[in-house]
Amino acid sequence: MSHVLAVDAGWGVTLGIKTVVVLGLIPAGALILGYTFLLKMMSHMQSRLGPMEAGPHGVLQLVADGVKFLQKEDIMPAESDRHVFAIAPAVIVMSTFLIFIVIPAGPKLVVKNLDVGVFYALAVSSLSVIGVLMAGWSSANKFALLGALRAAAQLIAYELPLLLAVVGVVAQAGTMNLQGIVGAQANGSIFGWSGIGNPFILTQFVGFGLFLVASQAELTQTPFDMPVAESELVAGYMVEYTGFRFLFFFIGEFGTAFAFAALAATLFLGGWAIPGVTNTGLMEVLGPLVLFAKLMIVAFLMFWVRFTYPRLREDQLQALAWKVLIPIGLANILVTGIFKVAF
Amino acid sequence: MSATDTPVPRLPELEVDRRAWRHLADAAVGVELDTGDMILNLGPQHPATHGTLRLVVRLDGERVLAADPVIGYMHRGYEKLTEVRSYPQITTLINRIDWLSSFANEVPFIHGAEKLMSIEAPPRAQYIRTILTELSRIATFVLFLGEMGLQVGALTPAFWGFRDREHVLNLIEAATGGRFHPNFNRIGGILDDLPWGWINETRNVMKIVIDSCDVFEDILAGNEIFEARTRSIGIIPGALGAAYGVSGSNLRASGVDWDLRRDGKPYLAYPEIDFKVWTHPDGDSWSRYWVRLQETRESALMVLQLLDQLPSGPIMAKVPRIIKVPEGEIWVETENPLGQMGYYIVSKGATGPFRVKIRSASFSNVSILPWLLRGVYVPDVITILASLYFILGDIDR
Amino acid sequence: MRKPKLPGLIGGLGITFKTMLKGAVTVQYPHEREDPAPRARGVIALKEENCTVCMLCARQCPDWCIYIEGHKEKRPPRREGGRERTVSVLDRFDIDYALCMYCGICVEVCPFDALHWSPEYEYSEFRIAPLLHDKVKLGEWEATVPETEPLELGAEVKGKK
Numbered sequence: 085m086s087h088v089l090a091v092d093a094g095w096g097v098t099l100g101i102k103t104v105v106v107l108g109l110i111p112a113g114a115l116i117l118g119y120t121f122l123l124k125m126m127s128h129m130q131s132r133l134g135p136m137e138a139g140p141h142g143v144l145q146l147v148a149d150g151v152k153f154l155q156k157e158d159i160m161p162a163e164s165d166r167h168v169f170a171i172a173p174a175v176i177v178m179s180t181f182l183i184f185i186v187i188p189a190g191p192k193l194v195v196k197n198l199d200v201g202v203f204y205a206l207a208v209s210s211l212s213v214i215g216v217l218m219a220g221w222s223s224a225n226k227f228a229l230l231g232a233l234r235a236a237a238q239l240i241a242y243e244l245p246l247l248l249a250v251v252g253v254v255a256q257a258g259t260m261n262l263q264g265i266v267g268a269q270a271n272g273s274i275f276g277w278s279g280i281g282n283p284f285i286l287t288q289f290v291g292f293g294l295f296l297v298a299s300q301a302e303l304t305q306t307p308f309d310m311p312v313a314e315s316e317l318v319a320g321y322m323v324e325y326t327g328f329r330f331l332f333f334f335i336g337e338f339g340t341a342f343a344f345a346a347l348a349a350t351l352f353l354g355g356w357a358i359p360g361v362t363n364t365g366l367m368e369v370l371g372p373l374v375l376f377a378k379l380m381i382v383a384f385l386m387f388w389v390r391f392t393y394p395r396l397r398e399d400q401l402q403a404l405a406w407k408v409l410i411p412i413g414l415a416n417i418l419v420t421g422i423f424k425v426a427f
Numbered sequence: 428m429s430a431t432d433t434p435v436p437r438l439p440e441l442e443v444d445r446r447a448w449r450h451l452a453d454a455a456v457g458v459e460l461d462t463g464d465m466i467l468n469l470g471p472q473h474p475a476t477h478g479t480l481r482l483v484v485r486l487d488g489e490r491v492l493a494a495d496p497v498i499g500y501m502h503r504g505y506e507k508l509t510e511v512r513s514y515p516q517i518t519t520l521i522n523r524i525d526w527l528s529s530f531a532n533e534v535p536f537i538h539g540a541e542k543l544m545s546i547e548a549p550p551r552a553q554y555i556r557t558i559l560t561e562l563s564r565i566a567t568f569v570l571f572l573g574e575m576g577l578q579v580g581a582l583t584p585a586f587w588g589f590r591d592r593e594h595v596l597n598l599i600e601a602a603t604g605g606r607f608h609p610n611f612n613r614i615g616g617i618l619d620d621l622p623w624g625w626i627n628e629t630r631n632v633m634k635i636v637i638d639s640c641d642v643f644e645d646i647l648a649g650n651e652i653f654e655a656r657t658r659s660i661g662i663i664p665g666a667l668g669a670a671y672g673v674s675g676s677n678l679r680a681s682g683v684d685w686d687l688r689r690d691g692k693p694y695l696a697y698p699e700i701d702f703k704v705w706t707h708p709d710g711d712s713w714s715r716y717w718v719r720l721q722e723t724r725e726s727a728l729m730v731l732q733l734l735d736q737l738p739s740g741p742i743m744a745k746v747p748r749i750i751k752v753p754e755g756e757i758w759v760e761t762e763n764p765l766g767q768m769g770y771y772i773v774s775k776g777a778t779g780p781f782r783v784k785i786r787s788a789s790f791s792n793v794s795i796l797p798w799l800l801r802g803v804y805v806p807d808v809i810t811i812l813a814s815l816y817f818i819l820g821d822i823d824r
Numbered sequence: 825m826r827k828p829k830l831p832g833l834i835g836g837l838g839i840t841f842k843t844m845l846k847g848a849v850t851v852q853y854p855h856e857r858e859d860p861a862p863r864a865r866g867v868i869a870l871k872e873e874n875c876t877v878c879m880l881c882a883r884q885c886p887d888w889c890i891y892i893e894g895h896k897e898k899r900p901p902r903r904e905g906g907r908e909r910t911v912s913v914l915d916r917f918d919i920d921y922a923l924c925m926y927c928g929i930c931v932e933v934c935p936f937d938a939l940h941w942s943p944e945y946e947y948s949e950f951r952i953a954p955l956l957h958d959k960v961k962l963g964e965w966e967a968t969v970p971e972t973e974p975l976e977l978g979a980e981v982k983g984k985k
Contacts, residue, residue, distance in 0.1 A: 129840045130586035133850040226467050230489070230805070306580050307652050315475045315578045316809050392646070392840045393833070394653045395580030397806045398489060516886040519927035551978065583840055590849055601861035604941060610927045618932070620979035622863060646839050649832035739978030 102195045106184045110177065111150075113342030114335045118146050120380070121387035122338070129391050153334075156327035163224035164324065172222060173325065173332030175215030180336055182208035183343040188263050189356050190371030191364045201262035202250055205347055206243070209302065212340065213239045216311065219333075220321035231320025234398055235304060235311035241405040242301035242308075248413025249294035252420040253284050253351050262350055270357035281359035285352040287423075290416045292352045294409055299344040300386060301401070303337065307393040308401055341383060349378035464492055467805075471500045475578055475809040478819035480793070484800070484808065491808060494800035496793055501823040509783040514540055514614060514750050517779070522608040524787055525821040527570065528563040528764040530599065530609045536783075537612040538694055539759035539772045543752045544614065550696075552616040552742045557696040558629070558733050559599065559611065561726045565636055566595040567764040568723040571816050572643040575716055578813035579656045584646055591639040594632045601625055614750055616743035626734050633727040640724045648717055657713035661799050661811035664710060671798070672791030675766025677815055680718040681710035687762035694761060700732050712814035719816070751778055765789050765821055785824055789817035862970040864943040865926045867957075868919055869965035874938035877912040881930035881939060889923035890930060891916060917959040922952050942968040 123145060127134030135142030160166055186201040188194035198204050213236055220232020254260055257268035265284075272282025285292045301308035312320035322333045349355060355378070356371030396404065470481040479500035485492040505524060509517050521536055522529040534556060541548065548556070573588020596606045602621055603609035611618050647653045663673060665681040678685060686704040688697045705721040707714035752774040760769035766788025775781040792815050800808055851858050860866060877894035893916040899909045931939045942965050949955055957965075 125844065126582070128844045128848060130583050131590050131843060131846070131849045132586060133848045133852070136852060226465060230467075306582075309580060310806070313580065313806070315580065315813075316806050318474060388837060388840065391583050392836045393581060394576060394647070394650065394656060395806075396652055397656060397804060399804070400655055512886060513884070515929055515932075516884070516927075519886050519925055519929065522927075583843075587843075593849075597861070600864055602863070604861075604863040604865045604928065605926065606864075608926065610929075618928075619863075621976035622861070623974040623976055625976050642839060645832065646836045650836050651832050653832070737978060739980075741980045 106181060106195060109184055110180055110339035110342075111335050114338035115146050117338045117342050117345075117383055117387075118334075119143060121383060125384070125387060126391045150331055153331040154328050158329065159324075159326045161224050161324050165222035165224070168218045168222035169324075170329070172215050172219035173329045173336065175218060176212045176336040177332050177339065179208055179211035179215065180339040180343055182211065183340070183347065186262055187343065187346045187350060188266060188371075189375050190368040191263075193356075193368055193371060194263065197261065197263050200260045202254055202260045202265070202351070205262075206247055206250065209340070209344070210239060210243050212336070215336075216321050219325070223321070223324040225324050227317045227319075228321050228323050231311045231313075231317045231323070234317075235321060237398070238301055238304070238308060238311060238401060241402055242298045242409075245294050245405060245409035245413050246298035246302060248410065248417060249291040249298060250351060251413075251417050252288045252291040255417070255420050255424055256284060256287060262355070266350060266355035266357050269354040270359045281354055281357070283352065283354040288352060288416075288420070290412065292348070294413050294416070295348055295352065296382075296385060296389075297409060298405075299348065300389060301405070303341050303344060303386070305341070305386065305390040307389070307395045309390075309395050310398050310401065313395060341386065342379070345379040345383040345386065346375060348382045349375055353378040353382070469808065471497075475812055476819075477812075477817065480812075480817070480819055480822065482796070482800075482808070482812075484805075486805065489805045491800050491803050491805065494797055494808070496796045498790075498793070498822050501819045503820075503824065505824045506783055506785055509780055511779065513778040514752065514780070517783075518612055519608065519610045521785070522605075522610055523820060524785065524824055525567075525763065525765055525768075525789070525818045526607055527818055528567040529605075529607055530559045530563040530603070530611065531761070531763045532768065533610070533612040534560055534695065535759045535761040535763075535768055536770045536772070537614060538761070539757045539770050540614050540750075540752055542759065543755050543757050543772065543774055544746075544750075546615045546744050546746060548616045548744055549741045550738045551620075551740045552744075554696045554733055554737050555602075555617055555621060555742065556612065557700075558730055558737075559602065559609070560695065561730050561733070562595055562599055562629075564726050564764040565723055565730075566592050566599070568719050568726070569595065569636065569639060571719055572640070572647070572716070572723065575813050575816075576647050576653070578809050579653060581647065581650075581653070584643060587639065587642065591635060594635055598625070598629055598632055601628070613743070613746075615746035616741070620742050626737070629730060629734060633731050636727045637724055640720055640727075644720060648713070648720060654713060656806070657716060657810055657814065658711055659709070660712045660803065660807050661814065662710045663795060663799065667798075668710070668795065671795040673766070673795055674791060675762065675764070675788055676718045676722060677715055677766065677792055679704065679706045680715040682706055682708040687760060687767060691760060691762065694759075696733060696736075699736065700729055702729050702732075712810050715814040715816075749778065751776060752780070760786070763788055765816065765818060766792055787821045787824055789819075789821035790824075793817050793822055860943040860945065862943060862973050863941070864945075865928055865941050866943040866945040867921070867941075867947060867965050867968075868924075868931060868962065869940045869942045869969050870917055870959055870962035871938045871940065871966055872914060872917070872959055872963050874936045875914050875917065876936055876938075877914055878935065880933045880935065884929050884933045886927060886929065887923050887925055889920040891918040891920070914959065917962060918956050919962060921947070921955040921957060940966065940969040942966075943970065944968045 123134045123142060135145035138144040138148045160169055183205050185195045186198050186205050188197065216235040217232050220228045220235070253265060257265040259265060259268070269283050270281045304311045312322065317323070322330060325333060356367065356375040358367070358370065358374060361367060465486045467484045467486050468481065469484055470476040471479040476482065481497040481500065483495040483497060505520055508520055512520065518533050518537065521532045524532050569592045570588045573584040573586070576584035599609060600606045602625055603611035663677065663681045665678070665683045668678050668681045669683060684704060684706050689704055702725055705718050705725060707718050754774055754776045756771070756773045758769060758771045760767055767786070768788055769786035771784035772780050773782040799811055803811065877892060879892055882888070882890040882892045892914070894912050894914050896910050897913050899911050901908055928941065931941055944965060
């Protein structure tokens, strides 16, 4: 980051800028996804317009909602475990925040280029389970408790397919570093033709499908939204939350969707890179835009499924994870390994 | 599912100091903790209970051990109210029993009063009544077809249900003046004839309805996730359902071929038209959805048929100015969208009835819930509630 | 039964996508208004000169939301030397729309055609009290009452009342 600004700032200033940028990214991503998909795409799929009054075509609706949430009274249930109840939303947003750290948006445009980037991203994404459990347990509400337990069972079950889906990519790229994976895709070639590089979606399409399904479950979106199931558990673990704490959950939900879409775009669609363009300075500017475009495509797929399907039952979800997705993931790794060795 | 016929025991009173729960978490590690059943209140304010049904569910994990429906949160005392109202006033009240198909509620009552007075409505009035009854059936079912999706988690079809129902409601409004509460039936006929252009408009809307049935069939009935959620969930055996008084599409979905439009005492114009009574052998939630889907289509075809056969003539029989129903008692039942609806009218010769007993379909339909909900999971409770399709006004009256 | 061509999961995605492109059916209410059918029961209009204070409507109303007060007045005879006439004068005719069930019985029973339905619906209020429309306000609605519409083929044409 400091290189972009061409200022040789001290580490403190750099750290400050990075923190502010990432902290700003989460609500910004949540707003973009929330507006484009939750408000507009869903509305049009349901033959309606959605909010139209706040700003042109209602672009400011979520901002207005956010302001409204901030004005609300902060209610804590009488029987709740107050401290845990108060911290839980922050834990969830924290896990989102931590994912953003390793996602590269340009040659140098990354907060921290970790060598175990993929591993780290998937590891911190599961931190949100703790937040969910904290929220559900501390609410002293049976619906919240049921929701939290479902969420815990589900998130643990789907960590595994998520990981297995990524193993194929890692094996093919030969690195866990996200910049390395982007580079491997940009410099790769399909049977000697390197016009579009070699985005791993072509070879790892099974992995991509697995990743989408599993991230859908990680994000507790339909068809895997049992933890928040509107018609069963009302809102699951966040049923007792109001005001800005609820806003935190909302930002966490869509911010995580943003992060996962970015992760999928990086792992399978080639990330920020445009094959053939090697001008580093240009890519620092173009890279984020390219990544954003790819991310929106992935997010469109995720939300399209979300607004079309009914939800599964908890036991069916577990059966799907353990009996279908994990064997497919293992088979995918096996096939990838064979090809890797053979070629 | 454990299918025994033993009655469900009432839930024991819960006597736990709620403060004490907070310290359960502090229990020492390694000590075997007691596991207890959890009692969960679904409702009266719960999105899946269509209003104010309360289900006290005893859970072991997510499995339902016993479910106890508590009704009466919306009791409006219609049976008592009818005793102090005149016959025309009662029609506006009973509109509100099952508010989704209010026109169909009026028909049996007016029919009973007419029979007591030995008046018969002219054929054109009978046909228009039949058309509007079928339209309200379509309005109810189209909403169900979407809303069932909402209950199993698919948000989008619910909005389509509202969208497509709107066309039908517009028709009902254009003919009767009321979208939800038409109050269009009068003793001896109907209030007014159809407005110009209504028949063509209805034909168009019926095409929309049939198309929308196809859409619902593709997006929900044919969806693998939906099937996984509803197939073999909440099976009502035909004989047991009939014993509990379950009626209408819920019973036909259990393979009982019984429809009052065809099998009951002839009423309205039903004897004069052809229609198929759809049944499904399975009796599960999916077949209830499927049967309603087919019946919506069938109703649309029936409306088209009725429009073709619509006779001309008067819409009102000769009726005395002040309506006094002669002394007598009568039981009238009809096939309403939610099931069998009946009125037992006792008249003592006054301008209003002496006593009216209302047999509403939903009340009997939910009576099977304690039996049906034992042993299922919490998400299935919602599926079963949605597929039984009850209206709270129809339960509590 | 129609057989779906595609597996339901894929077909469903296609349906939602098609619907998304088809456009919305929303009516943006304050900017554009929906026209209810001429028969729609929006609000009851009162033609004051037709009312004879017979109280039929007030008595037939299922929830008694019509309040009528009137008094008798002597009027000079029409012809020289004739008897003095007694006419009923309407002092108060209020309909409480907070109570009204929109059943239309009052309109139907009125023997002198003083009450009419109007499809107008924009009279919501922030407080409950202004929902009690007095005879002046009810008289203003009279301008919005639509003409009697033609009936469908096969109807017995009598003209409504």
